[in-house]
Amino acid sequence: xxxRVLIIILLVVVGGGFLIWGINSxxxxxxxxxxxxxxxxxxxxxxxxxxxxxxxxxxxxxxLIEEGAEGTFEEGLLFAEQLTKNNKLIEAKEVxxxxxxxxxxxxxxxxxxxKLWDINMKVMFSPIQTDDSVIYEVKExxxxxxxxxxxxTTVGFLxxxxxxxxxxxxxxxRLKIVTSISAIIVDKSLNILTLKMNDEIVKVxxxxxGEFNSTPTGDFKIINKLPNPxxxxxGAIVPPDSDENILGSRWMGFELSGYGIHGTxxxxxxxxxxxxxxxxxxxxxxxxxxxxxxxxxxxxxxx
Numbered sequence: 001x002x003x004r005v006l007i008i009i010l011l012v013v014v015g016g017g018f019l020i021w022g023i024n025s026x027x028x029x030x031x032x033x034x035x036x037x038x039x040x041x042x043x044x045x046x047x048x049x050x051x052x053x054x055x056x057x058x059x060x061x062x063x064l065i066e067e068g069a070e071g072t073f074e075e076g077l078l079f080a081e082q083l084t085k086n087n088k089l090i091e092a093k094e095v096x097x098x099x100x101x102x103x104x105x106x107x108x109x110x111x112x113x114x115k116l117w118d119i120n121m122k123v124m125f126s127p128i129q130t131d132d133s134v135i136y137e138v139k140e141x142x143x144x145x146x147x148x149x150x151x152x153t154t155v156g157f158l159x160x161x162x163x164x165x166x167x168x169x170x171x172x173x174r175l176k177i178v179t180s181i182s183a184i185i186v187d188k189s190l191n192i193l194t195l196k197m198n199d200e201i202v203k204v205x206x207x208x209x210g211e212f213n214s215t216p217t218g219d220f221k222i223i224n225k226l227p228n229p230x231x232x233x234x235g236a237i238v239p240p241d242s243d244e245n246i247l248g249s250r251w252m253g254f255e256l257s258g259y260g261i262h263g264t265x266x267x268x269x270x271x272x273x274x275x276x277x278x279x280x281x282x283x284x285x286x287x288x289x290x291x292x293x294x295x296x297x298x299x300x301x302x303x
Contacts, residue, residue: 053079058094065102073103077112084119089128093119117203121288124178124202125160132180132198133161138173148294151177156291182293184261186279186301188215191271193261193279195289205289206271208264208280215277220254220299222261225290229262249283250290254299261299262286 053075055061061079064072076099083092096116100109129135136147144155144167155167161176169175180197186207187194193207209215228240229251238245248263263283264270270282279301281289 053082055079058091058098061095061098065098073099073106080115089119089123089126090130093123113204120202124157124197124292127162127176129176130178133176133178136175136177138169138171138175140171142169142171143167144169147175147177151179152181152294152296153177153179154291154294160291182297184289184293184297184299186215186299188213188217188273188301188303191273193281193289195292205281205285208269208271208275209273210275210277211273213273215273215275215279215301216256216259217301217303220256220259220301222252222293222295222297222299223255224251224253225295226251226253227290246280248280248286250286252286252290252293261289 055064055075055078061072061076064075076095080092080095080099083089083095093116096112096119099106100112100116103109103112106112123130136151138147144158144164148155148158157178158164158175159167161178178197183196183199185194185196186192186209188209191207191209193205195202195205228249229245229247230240231238231242231245231247240249243265246262246265248265251260251262253260259277261279261281263286264280267282269275270280274280
């Protein structure tokens with residue numbers, strides 16, 4: 001064999017060997033890196049980062065409050081969040097109520113109240129039966145309108161509480177009906193609207209009131225309600241879908257002509273005294289309030 005050919009063959013064999021070694025080494029290195037990453041991910045997944053409260057029931061929490069035990073607030077908050085996560089909303093509500101009542105000077109009071117209000121609305125707008133609700137079986141001739149009228153509630157409330165997407169109901173269907181008497185208090189100095197049910201605060205909403213203290217004070221009643229109202233302003237009719245319609249998505253009028261509670265197309269104004277005398281809410285808030293409060297609901301406006 002020619003010497004030059006032999007040298008070329010040897011070079012190819014040796015070079016190929018180095019190439020194969022290099023490929024195998026790279027593959028092994030990659031496999032090791034993958035194994036290291038998998039081990040890291042596995043170890044992270046195996047770590048139980050969830051923290052559960054040591055409180056087992058509300059009576060135990062009450063005992064901790066009475067004893068003034070250290071860490072009671074933190075344990076109670078953890079317990080409430082745990083109950084909420086497990087969809088035990090009635091129990092969670094009771095724990096939040098105790099936290100708000102017993103730790104009124106805590107810096108997180110505002111967050112606590114908001115969580116309590118959120119729980120209140122979740123319970124009301126769910127099929128969960130409570131002390132202030134009844135279960136009604138639909139009879140022949142019934143409609144949501146008639147049932148709402150008979151129980152002094154609203155069709156919107158019935159639909160929210162029973163997860164109904166339409167007005168259709170069937171004979172024998174069981175509906176939850178909240179029987180609480182609603183009331184509204186508006187505080188002009190704080191620009192807040194408080195919804196009460198059977199004298200219990202259910203939720204507090206930020207609102208706008210009248211410029212130059214023009215919102216009247218006293219006791220009023222809601223006598224008419226309109227979804228997507230048309231605004232009849234001086235010299236013009238502004239349709240519901242207009243950006244200039246300051247009434248927003250809902251209107252709840254008082255017996256005092258021209259005054260009421262409504263939504264807004266100017267959400268940035270909420271919390272200020274800027275209206276012509278009405279109470280203005282965020283649209284999502286007024287829609288919620290609209291469904292909860294029937295006509296006849298008492299509205300008290302204070303300075």
